[in-house]
Amino acid sequence: MDLPDRLIARTALITGAGNGLGRAFALALDARGVRTILAGRRREPLEETRALLSGSRVATVDVADPASVAALAKELADEDISILVNNAGVPGPVKPLLEIEPEEWDDVFAVNVRGMYLVCRAFLPPMVARGAGDVINLASVSGKRPLANRTPYTASKMAVIGLTNTLGAEVGPSGVRVNSLSPGPVRGPRMERNFRLEAELTGGTAEDAERAFTSRAALGRMLEESEVADALVAMLSMTGLHCADIDLSAGMVGR
Template sequence: MADAGHRTALVSGAGNGLGRAIAVALAGAGHRVVLTGRRREPLEATAGLLGADTRVATVDVADAASVEALAAELADEQISVLVNNAGVPGPVKPLGEIEPDEWDDVFAVNVRGMYLMCRAFLPPMLERGAGDIINLASVSGKRPLALRTPYTASKMAVIGLTTTLGAEVGPRGVRVNSLSPGPVRGERMARNFRLEAQQLGVSEAEAEARFASRATLGRLVEEHEVGAAVVAMLQMTGLHCADIDLSAGMVAR
């Protein structure tokens, strides 16, 4: 059974974008939030938006020693909610032009990093017989997205990690779910539209319009909607081994 009441939530990649929006939403719902990311300055900026008891810690989720050090640093915390948001967008170009190191860099953060964070923070949850893990996947992992092969492959891997881990730990009281946003308005999508426009020989506005037209609402998802979805998922106590689409209708099933 999930922990009752307001809990301490760890959010990775919380220095900007979706991580910041998720942290703000969790704090607004009454949770204490621990912010993690590679650089302290943006984390401190996020902390300034939250309560005085917000904690900041740096980590490179792709590095096992760094994650182990984070777990040791936070040993005095009862982390009841782990939101694995840290991720990188990867290259925007045809598969044949993607270098092996570029491919590996995407999987190192988006998949290995999620595995390492789960591995580090699961044991106390299992000991208590309660906890929640929410992994950020993407609708890009479930529909074709030209020029984004490593990213889409990594996000499908996140969904597989989520369902399998959930099957392992659900009987011991820990819920594991994934949230698949997209497309979300923000710096990352602006960067993708710019690179896609260069590849296709169109304007950035046209690249964005083409992408948004795939959603039946005809618009991008807003960052605050992703934060609200995370809070809602935590309140749905029967939700487990599930992947939730938040795509403005880009994926319908």
């Protein structure tokens, strides 16, 4: 793929960049000439991601903690960040709503929604002042269709889509674009964990849980991290995309 002109030499802040989709996003942006700042709670996986890139910066943060996010903004005050990828998130419990404790619910929303709000509040003002910038928030197909035994996660991802639409309406007139990306099941440790817990809950096997989940997708398969990363790059290259949620679910929403 040719280097999109609007990506070369820009700087992106990626939360949750130590592994999974965060790492895939960093690799895809780095390959297209974007300088990346890798943020997350633990430095070790961030350093592992940085070792795979041509040049980046690492910073630790707990996105759910206002003081930690404020400290990150102060630490990165010298950076001209024009791409913000709000990827940090937690999967939450796998069990029926009536068995979920309030603390479990709050833990999911603290990271998946409150964390996104805090990071946007900290890093959007310079973009608004410049009149340009891109924000991509990671939502999920789970926020758009039922997913039994995952209520806190699905509710949090629906909230992300609402946050994206409203924030986009607020900052769009300044020239800052805000969109969300909703992947379906992505192959990797997180989905393996979810399938294992679902199997424990239903008395089946992890393989049964995976087959049941992927059967909902028209393509009948899971996504690869690289596919989701390519979608993020494409979104950043679409200059008219704003207040939009992009479904990348292998046809799960369509069914």
